[in-house]
Each structure stands twice: as structure tokens, then as C-alpha cells.
Amino acid sequence: MASALTDKLSRLVKEMRGQARITESNVQDMLREVRMALLEADVALPVVRDFIARVKDKALGQEVLGSLKPGQALVGIVNAELAATMGEGVADINLNAQPPAIILMAGLQGAGKTTTTAKLAKHLIEKRKKKVLTVSGDVYRPAAIEQLKTVTAQAGAEWFPSTPDQKPHDIAVAALDYAKKHYFDVLLVDTAGRLAIDELLMAEIKDLHATLNPVETLFVVDAMQGQDAINTAKAFKEALPLTGIVLTKLDGDSRGGAALSVRQITGAPIKFAGVSEKIDGLEVFDAQRHAQRVLGMGDIVALVEQVTKGVDMDAAQKMAEKLKSGDGFDLNDFLAQLQQMKQMGGLSQLMDKLPSELTAKAGQVDMDKAEREIKRKEGIICSMTLKERKHPALIKATRKKRIADGAGVQVQDVNRLLKEFEQMQTMMKKMKGGGLMKMMKRMGGMKAMKGMMGAGGMPKLPF
DSSP states (O other), X not given: OOHHHHXXXXXXXXXHHTOSSOOHHHXXXXXXXXXXXXXXXXXXXXXXXXXXXXXXXXXXXXXXXXXXXXXXXXXXXXXXXXXXXXXXXXXXXXXXXXXXXXXXXXXXXXXXXXXXXXXXXXXXXXXXXXXXXXXXXXXXXTTHHHHXXXXXXXXXXXXXXXXXXXXXXXXXHHHHHHHHHTTOSEEEEEOOOOSSOXXXXXXXXXXXXXXXXXXXXXXXXXXXXXXXXXXXXXXXXXXXXXXXXXXXXXXXXXXXXXXXXXXXXXXXXXXXXXOSSSTTXXXXXXXXXXXXXXXXXXOHHXXXXXXXXXSOHHHHHHHHHHHHXXXXXXXXXXXXXXXXXXXXXXXXXXXXXSOHHHHHHTOOOOHHHHHHHHHHHHHHHHTSOHHHXXXXXXXXXXXHHHHHHHHTSOHHHHHHHHHHHHHXXXXXXXXXXXXXXXXXXHHOHHHHHHHTBOGGXXXXXXX
């Protein structure tokens, strides 16, 4: 997420923390670097100027407590002002209306409106326990209506049919009537987009807004657009009373400028962020937590939420009981750990939420290579028989050749997996005997973390 901006600002955070005292000179030097980092990240110039002025004013007027290092105070100011720029805390979606509560999705083509509509439907079903209906008013883009039908089914919501020969106004009226008659709590309306702002687009969405009188009008913007996102935000703000913003593609290698600019340009709070392509890849946006991630401080709360959501607690409990009882750790258990990691979003999403200092100390791990390694190991184990997984000692030369052919890998890859499994099995025995803490102390701190990384950076410990 905003990797270039995060890299620059996290380096600055380390330098700031080392400052013995705050002076006008070192504040000016720090602000010059921050300004360059923000401009390179495509943050709008007026936003940069306002941000720098606020930080400078507070930094030079800050009365630093005796017990607090001045450098840490400076980091705190930058963190607080970043959060303020993006909206201070969490802005929840408003459903306080006579059902159905209507949510209008607006934005340019390619920003991810249709997928975001389905993600929001899933969020409302799972988190708010609502009965949700979706409808597409995009009669121009080929297959837009069918795309919404498909992703709505994945979200577990209901889809209202429409056809390209209908007018968006008529579609909206029919969908609203259906939603009322069938007692839906929420109606999500996906609208048409264009590659650029034009009069037809704005006239159409104004008419839809007047017809539906939505409780929420959400502006969907691609976080990778940079300055273009700002210009688009201005145009939609002038045309519609926007109530919130959804940032998409925050998991991409974006420069991050949109996240820091759109809230101040539109005056509307950022309510959601798209963090993956999966149907559940939508997070409620928390400005404070996002500011910490941009500064390289990580987001431990989000990490815990992601792990908790992805972990099968029953399976984890059974594994714990198995280890405690001394039953053998076999390749079925190893496979289960790999699959748990996939359910948690993979290594890249987990590492993204860790503080930059931890990820740097853990070594420069190629995440793409690590993800491929996990899939390769999963394929190798799945090419084994149940008996072989239960009793790995049976796997000799001829079996290894068969397994390698079945998984499409080399025999050396099978040997490597079996060796890593043996190392993990040894570690499990030490855990059973209560020797884990002793082992960690002997290995020492981050050295232990590196020792737990296998080929391609794949962790050897279960998650």
C-alpha cells in the first residue's frame, strides 16, 4: 500500500526519532523531505501546503514533556496530521432511513464500482445483517449488468435484472419498487461511468440522485489515479452531494496520493477501502490506522482482525490438542497450515500490516516468490496418497518420482519439502515439551524469525 510514500516517510520517522531536540532548522529539513515525498506520491499541491503548514505550526509550538523524546513528539505530530488530513477516525455508513436505504455508487469507468458494489453488499450482509438488493444502471458498458449479477451472487445478495435497452431512470424506479415490495433493507445502485467527465454522465447521475433520493452517495475512486483522482473528485462533488468515498486498489503499488487528497478536496469522509480483489476485500476505513501504515508503523489491529477472520478456530484447537497429547505431526497438518495462510490473505497482506522496522529486520523477502513457493508445496502434498501424508517415512525414490511428476515439479523440490517438514516436526516436538521459549532465547530475537523462514521466505512455523 502506497509503498513509495511509506518507504520515504518510514525512513524520515527513524531520523526524527533520533533528534535530541526540536529546532526550527531540523523541522525545516524534515518538512522539506515530507513535502517532496507527498508531491512524488501525487498528493494535490493545496493539500501538501496545508499539511506542511499545520505540522510546522504545531512542531515549533510544541511543549515537549520531559519524559518524551522530542523526536518522538515530532513523529506524533506528523501521524496526527496525516490522520486529520484523511478524516480523523472512522466514518460509518448511514442506514438510518425507511427501508430500503438506498446507496448510489458513483465514479469513473475502471475505478471498480461494480466489484465494490458487491463487496459492500457482502459487508452489509455479514457485518450489519441486512437484506441487500443490487441493480445495475450501466446500460453502456458491455457485460456490465452480467458482471454485477455474477459478483452479487458471490456476495450472497440478490440481483435485480435490467437490460441494455432500458433507460437508467426506469431501471432505478423498477428496482426501488421491487425492493419495497420484497422488504429489502438496502438497495445498492451501480451507475454507469465514463473514461472521463462529460455532460451526459453528470446529467444522468443527477437524474438518478433526484429520482432515488439516496441516503448515501458514495464516490468510488481508484487510489492509483493520483492527480486525475483529484480532478474527478472535484467534478463529482460539484454535481452530487457526496456523503462518502470508497478508495479502491489500495493493495496495488499505488503512490497513495489519492488517499491523502480526496477527503480534503471533496469534504466527504473516506468510508471504505478496497484492499484485495476478493469479494471480502473491503475494509472500513480508519484514518488513524491508515496514517500509521503510511508512516511504516504497521497496523497490528488490522493484522489481528485478518488472522482471526482467516483462522479456522476449531482446526486450530484440534491442532493444539494434538500437539499437547504428543500425537505425530504429519503432512496433513503441514498442508492445513499452508491452507490457513492462504485463507488469511497470504504473506504479502500479512507483511503489509507489520511495522516497517520488523519487516526490514526479517530480511528482504520476495513476496511473489514466497507465495509461489507456498502453492508449490501445497501441490506436492496434494500429489501424495493419504497413507504417504500420514506416514512420510514411506516416501522413497520411486514414490518421490511419482509425486514430482504429479505436482509438475522436480524430485529435488519434493526432497526440499520433506526436509522442511522434518525440521518443522522437530520444532513441534520441542513445543510439546515446553521448550519453545528456551529455544527462542538460545536463537535470540530476530535471528529466530529468520531461522523460521524456509525456501522463498516461507515460514516454517504454523500460523
